[in-house]
Amino acid sequence: MPTTLSVNLNAIAMLRNRRDLPWPNVEALGRIALQSGASGLTVHPRPDQRHIRFSDLPVIRNLIDDEFPKAEFNIEGYPTEEFLDLCRGAAPEQVTLVPDDPSQATSDHGWDFRKHQAFLTDVVAKLKKMGTRVSLFADGDGDAEAVKIAKATGADRIELYTGPYGGCYDAPEREGPILEALGKTADAALAIDLGVNAGHDLTVANLPPLVKRIPKLAEVSIGHGLTADALEYGMAETVRRFCRACGQKI
């Protein structure tokens, strides 16, 4: 099975939130993503709603249910009671638990499975009761024992935190060892029947080596790099449309 793509809508929501206007429209761009081959949509609602707003969740749920019933909704976040209530309401196919502090600018590490095993076991059980697949954000440091603890919580998958890998964009000589550690973590997970997702700072350039090293990678969720590409590759046509709107024959 090839790796599937879940498009993270946080960056689009962040642009929208600059103004009190409904564009860029999170639902419309989610629709384009699913029409264009994405298998799912990801959101990471943070407590301050600076990106995705809680009110976006039912809109995305309805988009998938009404128009793309085979697509998956993946909700990421730290499991507060408020977050679990959001999950209860939006009935995502997958929940990815991330150890984020509300003050963090973005996610920058995986769970400490040794320290948080009991907490995660409890939360995973609650989510499994809701009927959702559960994935746990994990450092890709090759720690096979940590992966075993992740499995013992009852989770279905881990999501490899690929931030350090994405951070090698200007220093490819650093990429090899990081990629190998991610690969070893994935090998350890797959060996005990724990599925593997990946995400954070993935791009068109760094995705092929990752998929080659981890051929059984189930899913990648991508937002920032994908949104940057959408702006760059969509810019030419957009400028032409605005020139035409000015009355220019172009």
Ligand SMILES: CC(=O)[C@@H](O)[C@H](O)COP(=O)(O)O
């Ligand atoms: C878990 C993860 O790596 C992503 O969800 C990332 O946190 C994107 O969220 P932001 O776009 O809000 O930074």
Ligand SMILES: NCC(=O)COP(=O)(O)O
């Ligand atoms: N789970 C990672 C994710 O959804 C996207 O992260 P990014 O591509 O915005 O860094």
